[in-house]
Structures are given as structure tokens and as C-alpha cells.
Amino acid sequence: MRLSSEEEAILAGEQGETRARMLEILIALGKVYGAERLIPIRSAQVSGASFKTIGRYGLEWLQQLDARVAVPTVLNPVGMDRERWQEMGIDPGFARAQEEVIAAYRKLGLALECTCTPYYLYVTQYGDHLAWSESSAVVYANSVIGARTNREGGPGALAAAIMGRTPEYGLHLVSQRRPEIVVRVEGGASLSDPALFGALGYHVGKLVGGRIPLFEGISPRRDNLKALGAAMAASGAVALFHVAGITPEARIFSFSTGDLEVITVEGKEIETIMEEIPVEAVALGCPHCSPQELGTIARLLEGKVTKIPCYVFAARGVIERHRDDVAVIEASGARVFADTCMVVSPAMERFRAIMVNSGKAFSYVPGMCGAAVRLGTTEECIGVATGETTGRSGKNR
Numbered sequence: 599m600r601l602s603s604e605e606e607a608i609l610a611g612e613q614g615e616t617r618a619r620m621l622e623i624l625i626a627l628g629k630v631y632g633a634e635r636l637i638p639i640r641s642a643q644v645s646g647a648s649f650k651t652i653g654r655y656g657l658e659w660l661q662q663l664d665a666r667v668a669v670p671t672v673l674n675p676v677g678m679d680r681e682r683w684q685e686m687g688i689d690p691g692f693a694r695a696q697e698e699v700i701a702a703y704r705k706l707g708l709a710l711e712c713t714c715t716p717y718y719l720y721v722t723q724y725g726d727h728l729a730w731s732e733s734s735a736v737v738y739a740n741s742v743i744g745a746r747t748n749r750e751g752g753p754g755a756l757a758a759a760i761m762g763r764t765p766e767y768g769l770h771l772v773s774q775r776r777p778e779i780v781v782r783v784e785g786g787a788s789l790s791d792p793a794l795f796g797a798l799g800y801h802v803g804k805l806v807g808g809r810i811p812l813f814e815g816i817s818p819r820r821d822n823l824k825a826l827g828a829a830m831a832a833s834g835a836v837a838l839f840h841v842a843g844i845t846p847e848a849r850i851f852s853f854s855t856g857d858l859e860v861i862t863v864e865g866k867e868i869e870t871i872m873e874e875i876p877v878e879a880v881a882l883g884c885p886h887c888s889p890q891e892l893g894t895i896a897r898l899l900e901g902k903v904t905k906i907p908c909y910v911f912a913a914r915g916v917i918e919r920h921r922d923d924v925a926v927i928e929a930s931g932a933r934v935f936a937d938t939c940m941v942v943s944p945a946m947e948r949f950r951a952i953m954v955n956s957g958k959a960f961s962y963v964p965g966m967c968g969a970a971v972r973l974g975t976t977e978e979c980i981g982v983a984t985g986e987t988t989g990r991s992g993k994n995r
Contacts, residue, residue: 663760714734725746727747828956874972880952880954
């Protein structure tokens with residue numbers, strides 16, 4: 599890799615051991631992927647935030663670092679709501695360890711938003727180079743916004759945040775962002791709820807793996823795009839997708855798809871994913887809820903009472919700006935938590951079966967929480983939480 603004179607000096611230790619070690623990480627990544635140089639980034643988003651996922655050894659590594667981030671950097675969800683962890687039923691020992699993780703990141707200068715949806719809080723623009731690590735944030739930034747980021751590992755994203763730069767390879771290059779497979783959705787015009795797009799993404803992710811799909815036959819809105827991408831990133835390894843006539847690069851660039859493999863997905867394939875099973879809790883907000891999603895949940899819960907635990911997760915900044923909706927939700931008995939989610943918090947491990955409206959959560963909950971999982975629309979989830987229906991059939995309990 600070509601290094602600038604400043605980078606050579608950093609590598610020689612002139613700006614401290616931590617910055618030298620971080621630059622070594624970026625150079626190693628660049629060599630593996632054939633990058634010729636490092637490029638500046640506008641922001642970073644760092645995973646490895648929950649003590650549940652990084653453990654004691656990860657914490658000790660963080661505590662050894664002595665530097666500050668060079669660009670705006672957001673932390674991924676942690677294992678608990680930092681203010682309401684006792685209400686979540688979090689063990690005090692876990693809470694103490696989680697606070698140590700947060701303190702280590704605070705020392706490094708990260709913004710402690712603790713969210714997988716940093717694009718709701720900070721302006722991210724088309725063409726921005728980023729170093730984001732959470733899978734749903736990466737696929738949203740690339741696909742919906744048209745920014746440029748690879749799916750960084752936690753240490754790589756932190757190294758990029760501290761150095762303010764990242765190796766130029768993969769999805770930072772326009773030539774690497776072209777579609778690799780066409781997904782034709784039969785009956786896609788009837789899809790509306792984000793959960794249906796999540797089911798579609800869960801199914802397609804298993805089919806395409808890490809390839810870049812171009813969708814035909816669907817007309818998703820932003821929350822639907824978020825659900826679609828998050829599910830594909832979880833069940834496959836999709837970091838970028840295009841939707842004909844909708845997403846930025848599908849509208850700007852002319853893609854030649856005549857020689858690409860085409861797979862066709864029918865509505866009935868999606869329906870089979872949404873199997874009905876009895877559940878003990880409902881969890882919404884994976885990825886974290888948008889303001890519009892909070893409003894929908896509030897409308898569905900207004901004047902009602904939940905009969906089983908119902909948890910809603912969103913970024914603290916979104917919660918603070920939409921207190922009226924949060925008040926309506928919590929008046930029903932449901933709870934709105936910040937900083938965490940159903941996947942990375944041990945609070946969800948006490949339930950044997952959980953209902954979600956997210957294809958991403960549908961993919962992760964069994965392994966991360968040890969629970970059976972059921973996927974339904976937001977309206978179906980609220981119906982089950984309030985005891986009004988059993989789910990898709992609409993039958994009363």
C-alpha cells in the first residue's frame with residue numbers, strides 16, 4: 599500500500615502506540631483485499647458494544663487503548679438501556695461490566711448513542727465514505743443512501759474511527775457496486791408492511807449469500823427498504839442491494855443485467871416463513887425504530903393494554919424527539935428502551951418464544967437469545983401482545 603508521509607510517521611510510533619497499532623490493522627486489511635491506499639471517511643460506527651458479545655477479553659483490549667477518534671463515531675447497541683436496566687431485569691453484575699465497556703468507549707471519544715440506525719441521528723449523504731460495522735446500518739447506508747462502506751469488523755471500524763481513514767477496496771469502489779444477480783418478485787406490488795419485506799429479505803438472503811441483488815417488481819418505502827436490507831444482511835451477507843427505479847444507484851447508473859442469473863420469488867414462499875407459534879413476548883425495533891414506526895406502534899396501542907411483555911427499541915435521540923408517541927406506547931404497558939435491542943440484551947433470554955416484526959431478528963433471535971421466534975406484521979404483533987388476535991388468521995384468542 600502507498601502511505602503518505604504522515605501515515606509513515608504514525609506507523610513509526612510518532613503519535614503514540616495505539617494509533618500505530620490501529621494503522622497496522624488498516625494496513626493489514628488493505629493488503630488482504632488489495633487496497634492501494636487509505637482514504638478519508640466522514641464517520642464510523644463501531645460494533646462490539648454489548649458485554650454479552652465481547653466478554654471480559656474484549657473489554658480488557660478496549661481498556662488498553664489510548665487515543666481519540668478522529669471522525670464522528672457512533673456506538674452500536676449495548677446490552678441494556680443505560681438508564682432503565684433494572685426495569686429490564688438485567689443482572690447487576692452484567693450491568694457493572696457493561697458500564698465498564700461504555701466507559702472504555704467514552705474514553706476513546708465515541709458518541710454513546712448506542713444505535714444500529716445512526717442515519718436517523720446524523721446526516722449521511724450520497725457518496726460519503728464511511729467505516730460502519732453493524733450489518734443493517736451498512737446495507738442501509740450503501741443501498742438507501744448511496745454512501746460507501748464495507749461491512750467492517752469491530753476492531754477494523756474502531757481503527758478507522760481513530761485514524762479517520764479506511765482502506766480503499768470493495769464497496770468504496772464504484773466498479774464493485776454493480777448488481778450480480780437479479781431477483782424478480784412475483785406479486786411484489788402487494789407487499790406493504792416492513793415485516794413482509796423482512797420475510798422477503800430473509801428468504802432472498804439465503805439464496806444470494808453475499809452477492810449484490812437487483813430487485814424487480816417491488817416498490818418499497820424507506821422503512822421497507824430498511825427491513826429488506828437488514829434481513830438479507832442477517833440471513834446472507836448482503837451489504838448492498840438495488841431496487842429498480844427506487845434506490846439511488848439503480849436510478850443513476852445504467853446496469854447491464856442481460857447476462858446475470860435471475861431468480862424468481864413468489865408470494866407464497868414468503869408466507870411460509872410467517873408460521874404461527876405461541877409466544878411469551880413481543881419485541882419490535884430491530885433495527886431500531888424510525889420515528890414513523892414509533893408513530894405506527896403508538897396508533898396501534900392507543901387505548902389498549904398489553905397482556906404479555908411487549909418491548910420496543912429505538913435510538914435515545916429518536917425517543918427524546920417523539921415523547922408523545924412513547925407515552926402512548928408505555929400507557930399500554932409496553933416499554934420503549936434505548937441503547938439496546940432484543941438481539942444483544944440478555945433481558946430477552948428468559949423467554950422461550952418471541953414474536954418479532956423483523957426478518958433480521960427472525961434470523962438472530964434463536965442463536966442469540968436461545969428462543970423460538972415468530973415473524974408477523976407490526977399490526978399482528980400488537981394484536982398478539984394485547985390478546986386481541988392469535989396472528990395472521992385474525993382469530994380471537
